[in-house]
Amino acid sequence: MAQELLRIIRENNISELRQVLQRMNSVDIAKSMEELEGKYLLLVFRLLTKDTSAEVFSYLDKESQQKIIELITDDEVKEIIENLFLDDTVDIIEELPANVVGKIISNTSLEKRKLINQFLKYEENSAGAIMTIEFIDFKEGMTIKEAIDYTRKTGVNKESLDNCFIIDRERRLKGIISLKDLILSDENMLVSDVMETNIVSVKTFEDQERVAALFKTYDLLSMPVVDIENRLVGIITVDDIVDIIEQENTEDFQKMAAMEPNEQPYLKTPVLTLAKNRIVWLLVLMISATVTGTIIQGFEDVLQSVVILASFIPMLMDTGGNSGSQSSTLVIRGLALGEITTKDFLKVIFKEFRVSIVVATVLAIVNFLRLYLFTSADLMISLTVCASLFFTVILAKVIGGVLPIISKKLKLDPAIMASPLITTIVDAFALIVYFGFAKLLLGI
Amino acid sequence: MAQELLRIIRENNISELRQVLQRMNSVDIAKSMEELEGKYLLLVFRLLTKDTSAEVFSYLDKESQQKIIELITDDEVKEIIENLFLDDTVDIIEELPANVVGKIISNTSLEKRKLINQFLKYEENSAGAIMTIEFIDFKEGMTIKEAIDYTRKTGVNKESLDNCFIIDRERRLKGIISLKDLILSDENMLVSDVMETNIVSVKTFEDQERVAALFKTYDLLSMPVVDIENRLVGIITVDDIVDIIEQENTEDFQKMAAMEPNEQPYLKTPVLTLAKNRIVWLLVLMISATVTGTIIQGFEDVLQSVVILASFIPMLMDTGGNSGSQSSTLVIRGLALGEITTKDFLKVIFKEFRVSIVVATVLAIVNFLRLYLFTSADLMISLTVCASLFFTVILAKVIGGVLPIISKKLKLDPAIMASPLITTIVDAFALIVYFGFAKLLLGI
Numbered sequence: 001m002a003q004e005l006l007r008i009i010r011e012n013n014i015s016e017l018r019q020v021l022q023r024m025n026s027v028d029i030a031k032s033m034e035e036l037e038g039k040y041l042l043l044v045f046r047l048l049t050k051d052t053s054a055e056v057f058s059y060l061d062k063e064s065q066q067k068i069i070e071l072i073t074d075d076e077v078k079e080i081i082e083n084l085f086l087d088d089t090v091d092i093i094e095e096l097p098a099n100v101v102g103k104i105i106s107n108t109s110l111e112k113r114k115l116i117n118q119f120l121k122y123e124e125n126s127a128g129a130i131m132t133i134e135f136i137d138f139k140e141g142m143t144i145k146e147a148i149d150y151t152r153k154t155g156v157n158k159e160s161l162d163n164c165f166i167i168d169r170e171r172r173l174k175g176i177i178s179l180k181d182l183i184l185s186d187e188n189m190l191v192s193d194v195m196e197t198n199i200v201s202v203k204t205f206e207d208q209e210r211v212a213a214l215f216k217t218y219d220l221l222s223m224p225v226v227d228i229e230n231r232l233v234g235i236i237t238v239d240d241i242v243d244i245i246e247q248e249n250t251e252d253f254q255k256m257a258a259m260e261p262n263e264q265p266y267l268k269t270p271v272l273t274l275a276k277n278r279i280v281w282l283l284v285l286m287i288s289a290t291v292t293g294t295i296i297q298g299f300e301d302v303l304q305s306v307v308i309l310a311s312f313i314p315m316l317m318d319t320g321g322n323s324g325s326q327s328s329t330l331v332i333r334g335l336a337l338g339e340i341t342t343k344d345f346l347k348v349i350f351k352e353f354r355v356s357i358v359v360a361t362v363l364a365i366v367n368f369l370r371l372y373l374f375t376s377a378d379l380m381i382s383l384t385v386c387a388s389l390f391f392t393v394i395l396a397k398v399i400g401g402v403l404p405i406i407s408k409k410l411k412l413d414p415a416i417m418a419s420p421l422i423t424t425i426v427d428a429f430a431l432i433v434y435f436g437f438a439k440l441l442l443g444i
Numbered sequence: 445m446a447q448e449l450l451r452i453i454r455e456n457n458i459s460e461l462r463q464v465l466q467r468m469n470s471v472d473i474a475k476s477m478e479e480l481e482g483k484y485l486l487l488v489f490r491l492l493t494k495d496t497s498a499e500v501f502s503y504l505d506k507e508s509q510q511k512i513i514e515l516i517t518d519d520e521v522k523e524i525i526e527n528l529f530l531d532d533t534v535d536i537i538e539e540l541p542a543n544v545v546g547k548i549i550s551n552t553s554l555e556k557r558k559l560i561n562q563f564l565k566y567e568e569n570s571a572g573a574i575m576t577i578e579f580i581d582f583k584e585g586m587t588i589k590e591a592i593d594y595t596r597k598t599g600v601n602k603e604s605l606d607n608c609f610i611i612d613r614e615r616r617l618k619g620i621i622s623l624k625d626l627i628l629s630d631e632n633m634l635v636s637d638v639m640e641t642n643i644v645s646v647k648t649f650e651d652q653e654r655v656a657a658l659f660k661t662y663d664l665l666s667m668p669v670v671d672i673e674n675r676l677v678g679i680i681t682v683d684d685i686v687d688i689i690e691q692e693n694t695e696d697f698q699k700m701a702a703m704e705p706n707e708q709p710y711l712k713t714p715v716l717t718l719a720k721n722r723i724v725w726l727l728v729l730m731i732s733a734t735v736t737g738t739i740i741q742g743f744e745d746v747l748q749s750v751v752i753l754a755s756f757i758p759m760l761m762d763t764g765g766n767s768g769s770q771s772s773t774l775v776i777r778g779l780a781l782g783e784i785t786t787k788d789f790l791k792v793i794f795k796e797f798r799v800s801i802v803v804a805t806v807l808a809i810v811n812f813l814r815l816y817l818f819t820s821a822d823l824m825i826s827l828t829v830c831a832s833l834f835f836t837v838i839l840a841k842v843i844g845g846v847l848p849i850i851s852k853k854l855k856l857d858p859a860i861m862a863s864p865l866i867t868t869i870v871d872a873f874a875l876i877v878y879f880g881f882a883k884l885l886l887g888i
Binding site for chain 2: 023024025027148151152155162179180182183184198200215216217218219220221238239241242243245246249250252253254256257258259265266267271272274275278279281282283285286287289290292293294296297300303304307308310311312313314315317318319321322323325326328329330331332333334337339340344347348351354355358359362363366367370419420423424427431
């Protein structure tokens with residue numbers, strides 16, 4: 001679509017451009033604009049209607065937002081900020097460089113500036129930081145008809161209108177009424193007769209992960225945010241929750257692959273940031289591998305007499321590592337989704353133990369047949385390898401299942417107990433068992 | 445909460461029980477009921493009001509749903525099915541055992557049975573299979589007032605009312621109007637003047653993953669589903685999309701840890717199923733490790749003369765594996781979120797190459813200092829280990845970045861190109877480089 005826009009721009013056909021833009025969705029306009037250079041970007045942005053320009057602006061990436069703010073006049077900045085929802089304004093201010101923020105702030109009304117400052121005080125990733133303040137609230141005594149009229153009068157600029165909120169004189173949250181119930185109810189009833197009083201709400205300081213979990217459990221479209229005195233201060237809408245769920249998942253993927261979490265898209269992350277995020281854990285794990293080195297050196301005599309033993313080390317370590325990371329992945333995921341809690345500690349151990357017996361038996365038998373029948377390994381060496389494999393797989397699975405739960409109990413993130421760390425731990429164990437069996441069975 | 449219910453049940457205080465149930469959210473009632481045994485389960489279920497019983501039933505787990513269907517009368521089954529939304533009924537029928545399904549089907553009206561059969565024909569995980577048919581549609585010529593009146597008359601049983609749909613005589617989708625716009629618009633205007641015509645819709649056969657991606661891109665609350673002739677047949681709502689996003693993420697986590705994907709919660713999956721899901725990939729990877737074994741055996745003379753070389757193999761392999769899986773995780777995730785496409789092939793190679801140079805240099809220097817200064821390894825052995833480490837990390841990162849994209853190009857799931865497979869590939873390379881350098885630098 002960006003190509004088509006560019007073609008029309010090159011032809012300098014402004015009226016066609018305006019028409020095409022009117023037919024396009026704001027998200028698509030933003031995506032196409034991101035591929036244009038500065039002057040064309042500005043040209044397209046100025047052709048947008050007042051209604052859409054703020055919306056398109058909120059969907060643009062950081063770089064394009066910055067370019068536009070730098071290029072437009074103060075009056076134009078004022079207009080965008082007036083039409084942006086407050087939570088989007090706050091996001092923009094948090095992400096853009098200081099000089100651009102300066103231009104935004106100096107074109108924002110005092111009242112709005114106060115609200116922005118209020119928002120900036122909420123901790124990152126708290127309910128307060130992700131809520132919006134554009135919602136509709138009714139007084140307890142209103143009839144349905146009065147509520148509908150009130151909505152008609154005030155509703156145009158509210159981001160979410162799917163649910164409206166009923167508050168008392170102290171602004172304490174009393175109930176929720178959906179727009180659907182508002183339309184379907186008898187006009188003469190009181191909102192307080194129709195409202196749902198069984199409310200799922202969060203406090204401003206609660207973590208976004210918990211908010212997302214509540215949305216998932218109760219299939220919500222929006223949720224009220226209250227302060228410690230139960231006064232309604234904002235709402236959170238499900239479209240932001242969808243983004244948060246993906247963000248939390250991305251974080252888990254990154255941590256489980258031994259990286260520092262990073263929200264930026266891959267292609268837009270600078271090389272040095274990527275390197276920095278990866279290097280810490282690689283160093284830690286590399287230095288932990290000193291342990292496995294020391295173990296092998298301790299059994300140098302065994303290796304010296306039967307050098308072929310060295311050739312099975314990679315298979316043993318990889319199979320152990322893979323077995324352990326299967327278990328830890330399932331348990332980490334179960335904990336993240338709330339399907340497993342720390343109370344299930346013993347259940348998980350028992351389950352992993354039984355699964356590992358089955359898996360270890362099959363792997364050991366297959367491997368024994370392969371070694372004994374198809375390679376030069378003799379009976380005793382085949383037995384040594386497969387006995388070690390059997391116990392390594394069992395231990396790997398039990399450790400893999402248990403460590404994430406312990407981590408959670410210690411208030412650490414279970415996601416760090418994933419493949420890389422489990423592999424390093426299981427490696428050491430696998431080698432000790434292996435050389436132990438070698439000494440025993442081969443009589444070295 | 446289940447404890448409180450159980451206490452009240454034991455005290456046989458029916459009126460208190462009824463009151464408590466009235467105050468509780470349907471989701472919470474369902475969760476508590478799942479912990480009750482058969483006769484108490486039935487007691488609580490029968491105390492629910494007609495309005496809530498079907499909703500609570502849809503939130504129950506499979507086992508409790510089965511128990512209830514088995515215990516209640518045919519008339520009660522009829523009532524539940526009448527009040528359930530069609531997509532929930534279909535889900536229940538797909539998951540319960542045949543005898544229970546028989547009891548449900550024989551208590552379902554012919555008309556509803558036809559609809560259910562229609563639904564069961566949609567492929568699993570297609571838009572058709574996850575849509576619901578409870579939506580409101582307006583004719584093009586209606587005024588806003590007529591539309592509101594029509595909604596009042598027909599809207600009570602519709603699952604989602606946030607958006608209504610405008611269709612022509614052939615039921616082809618013409619536009620969307622939100623309930624918000626319906627309330628806020630002038631009563632005398634035509635719905636076709638107010639409706640949004642820039643519609644994001646999907647066809648019945650499209651994959652749920654694509655549907656979820658559209659919801660995320662366009663921040664939607666609901667989306668129309670059309671057949672190949674653009675006739676409106678259903679809608680998909682965002683609460684189902686939230687579940688699908690988590691399900692797709694869980695699948696990716698499982699595939700990336702070399703497991704067959706499985707939707708059941710961990711604690712409810714039988715031991716043999718868990719074992720079966722894990723064993724296939726473990727066997728494949730174990731047998732692939734034959735390659736590394738063969739490589740080591742090919743260099744037996746090198747190991748024989750410098751046995752200490754064996755002690756660095758685990759560190760080399762693990763660091764290579766970890767480096768590769770960091771890259772593959774970022775690229776797999778980027779592909780899943782649509783931040784990376786197959787067109788970015790060269791960009792990813794170039795990026796990973798630059799990142800890997802930085803990471804490999806730091807790791808190699810740290811490791812060299814550690815080996816040379818703090819262990820018995822001499823200069824040449826330290827150099828051998830660190831040169832191998834340097835090239836292994838670079839190769840691991842480039843392979844880790846590239847394989848998921850190739851996989852996607854070949855229409856395979858990029859998630860299988862994760863840690864376990866990358867590790868197996870990188871292992872072989874690491875060993876060849878390692879023994880190559882050993883021969884070169886140590887003159888063996």
